[in-house]
Amino acid sequence: xxxxxxxxxxxxxxxxxxxxxxxxxxxxxxxxxxxxxxxxxxxxxxxxxxxxxxxxxxxxxxxxxxxxxxxxxxxxxxxxxxxxxxxxxxxxxxxxxxxxxxxxxxxxxxxxxxxxxxxxxxxxxxxxxxxxxxxxxxxxxxxxxxxxxxxxxxxxxxxxxxxxxxxxxxxxxxxxxxxxxxxxxxxxxxxxxxxxxxxxxxxxxxxxxxxxxxxxxxxxxxxxxxxxxxxxxxxxxxxxxxxxxxxxxxxxxxxxxxxxxxxxxxxxxxxxxxxxxxxxxxxxxxxxxxxxxxxxxxxxxxxxxxxxxxxxxxxxxxxxxxxxxxxxxxxxxxxxxxxxxxxxxxxxxxxxxxxxxxxxxxxxxxxxxxxxxxxxxxxxxxxxxxxx
Numbered sequence: 001x002x003x004x005x006x007x008x009x010x011x012x013x014x015x016x017x018x019x020x021x022x023x024x025x026x027x028x029x030x031x032x033x034x035x036x037x038x039x040x041x042x043x044x045x046x047x048x049x050x051x052x053x054x055x056x057x058x059x060x061x062x063x064x065x066x067x068x069x070x071x072x073x074x075x076x077x078x079x080x081x082x083x084x085x086x087x088x089x090x091x092x093x094x095x096x097x098x099x100x101x102x103x104x105x106x107x108x109x110x111x112x113x114x115x116x117x118x119x120x121x122x123x124x125x126x127x128x129x130x131x132x133x134x135x136x137x138x139x140x141x142x143x144x145x146x147x148x149x150x151x152x153x154x155x156x157x158x159x160x161x162x163x164x165x166x167x168x169x170x171x172x173x174x175x176x177x178x179x180x181x182x183x184x185x186x187x188x189x190x191x192x193x194x195x196x197x198x199x200x201x202x203x204x205x206x207x208x209x210x211x212x213x214x215x216x217x218x219x220x221x222x223x224x225x226x227x228x229x230x231x232x233x234x235x236x237x238x239x240x241x242x243x244x245x246x247x248x249x250x251x252x253x254x255x256x257x258x259x260x261x262x263x264x265x266x267x268x269x270x271x272x273x274x275x276x277x278x279x280x281x282x283x284x285x286x287x288x289x290x291x292x293x294x295x296x297x298x299x300x301x302x303x304x305x306x307x308x309x310x311x312x313x314x315x316x317x318x319x320x321x322x323x324x325x326x327x328x329x330x331x332x333x334x335x336x337x338x339x340x341x342x343x344x345x346x347x348x349x350x351x352x353x354x355x356x357x358x359x360x361x362x363x364x365x366x367x368x369x370x371x372x373x374x375x376x377x378x379x380x381x382x383x384x385x386x387x388x
Contacts, residue, residue, distance in 0.1 A: 005118065005380065006373045010100065013113035013372070014093040017102040023077040023140045026054045030076050034058060034116065034135065041119045045133075046156065048148045055137040057149035061157060063127030063386070070320070070382065071132040071153065071163040071347070073338060074111045075139030075146075078104040084363035099366040106355035106367045111166030114354070114375045121380065125387045132157055139338055142182055142304025146338045150345050162317035165339040166353030168360060168367075171374045172331060173321045174351035178231065179308035180336035181262040181270040185210065185300045186255065187245070190293030194250045201289045201296050203256035204245045210298070211240050213280055214260060217273050226267045230332040236264045237334075238273060259303075263334060266308035274302065307340040309349065317350040324381050325352065333357065352378070 019030040031047065038045050038060050045060035063069065081090045081103055088094040090103040100110075115122075115133060122131060134153060137145035153160075167174075187207045192200025218238040227234045238260065245256025264270040281298040289296035312318065313330065322328055335357060342349040354375030355367040 005121070006376050008117035009110070009114045009372050009376045010369070012117035013100065013105065013110055016109045016113050017093050017104055018091055020091055021077050021104070022080050023138055024080070027076045027137050028054065028056060031056045031058050031135070037116055037119065041123045043119075043123070046152060048152050050137065050145065055145065057137055057145055057152070058133070058135040059149060059152055059156065060133045061130050062122055062133070063130035065158060066129060067158040068161045069130035069132055069158070070386065071134050071160050071342075072115055073134040073136070073163055073165045073342065074108050074353075075136045075338065076112070077137055077140050078107065078109070079140050079361045081363070086363050088364070090365075095369070098369050100369055100372070101364055101366045103365055106168045106365055107357070107360035108167055108353060108355070110355055110367050110372055111353045111375060114372065114379050118376065118379055118383070122383055125383045127383070127386050128388065129161070129386045131383070131386060132160060136338060142180070143306040143336065143338050143341060144304060146341055150341060154345060160347065162320045163339070163342045163347045163349040164317065164321060165337055165342070165349060165351045167337050167351050168353055168355030168357050169333070169351055170356055170371065171325060171352060171354055171378060172329070173318065173325060173327045174331045174333050175309075175313060175318060176230070176266055176311045176332040177309040177337050177339060177351065178263045178265060178334050179270060179340060180304070180306045181264070181274065181302055182304040183260050183262070183274065183300060184257065184303050185260070185298065186257045188295070188297040189252060189254055189256070189289070190296055191254045192252045194252055197252065199292070200252035201292050202252040204253040206285065206289065206298070207243065207245060207256040207258055209285065210277075210281065211243075211258065214238050214240060214277065217276060221268075221273070226265055228265055228267065228332070230330065231265060231334050233334065236262065236268045236270070236273075238262050263336065264308060266310040270305075274300075306336045306338070307344050309337070309340040309343055309351070312343075312348070315348040315350070317348040321350050321352045324378055324385070
């Protein structure tokens with residue numbers, strides 16, 4: 001593999017980063033660019049739009065229509081740059097000291113850029129098994145876009161041998177990831193003057209009490225397990241990450257909302273924590289609130305749920321990636337990804353991609369140029385393997 005191939009990957013990365021695909025925005029301009037590029041190489045693609053037709057997944061297949069192909073999967077959206085101290089334009093790739101700076105360089109447009117930058121090589125190869133490209137939307141807001149893409153994959157594509165999700169792992173094989181359940185809780189209290197606490201219910205104070213209960217659940221999970229030292233931290237975690245409520249200093253708050261997540265080990269069940277929380281609200285907290293005001297309420301609803309990727313060391317995907325990388329270490333990560341969703345649908349799945357998760361979501365996000373080279377070499381070797 002030549003430096004020219006890596007250069008093509010970097011040139012493509014510059015084009016992809018220039019699209020502002022922060023999750024709150026449409027990704028259609030990005031998808032149209034990719035679709036046009038595929039069309040130039042004689043590759044047809046299928047889109048699956050969201051309900052508003054503002055975003056789309058893309059699925060394309062290259063090579064013979066037979067079983068045993070490989071899916072290269074990645075998300076097109078990136079996280080916001082708002083409030084971050086960027087030293088360069090986040091949507092322009094800047095090369096400095098062997099690093100390529102820009103939003104999405106690590107998470108995870110470099111993986112997509114490598115694939116698209118190698119289309120000449122892919123289409124020229126005598127593939128005996130197909131290569132499938134599966135690009136999704138809205139991974140960063142709960143992996144909500146990929147389910148419709150997986151359904152299309154299941155109906156339109158002969159069963160693939162493996163799915164490789166190219167999240168940043170420094171081109172090391174990752175066998176498992178935690179799941180995530182995002183939850184939204186709204187507390188409705190009863191307004192009163194803050195000097196008359198016997199006449200009202202402060203939604204903010206109740207929310208604080210409920211958050212403390214979640215902290216108790218989190219400590220129980222940390223202490224009692226289950227535990228798995230391949231993960232860091234080695235237990236299920238529960239955290240409240242956003243809270244909003246109240247009107248004024250001297251008014252007992254009518255409303256308070258908070259958002260929290262459960263990041264569960266593959267061997268743990270996030271539902272049990274959610275059920276304990278809702279039972280506590282229903283049996284211990286709400287009756288006390290309604291003794292003061294009957295219109296008080298606590299509403300809790302899951303907003304996103306992504307299953308964990310379970311260990312399957314004998315899987316086709318794992319054996320494939322270990323053969324290509326020479327990496328035989330068993331690893332797990334605590335972040336959630338779309339890999340668990342592919343596996344949940346019966347597809348052999350592993351995570352392996354260029355870049356470091358330590359750079360993801362950070363100001364001045366970057367990928368080391370040698371990681372782009374390693375990722376390019378990986379795809380090059382995969383093409384050769386599928387052409388045998």
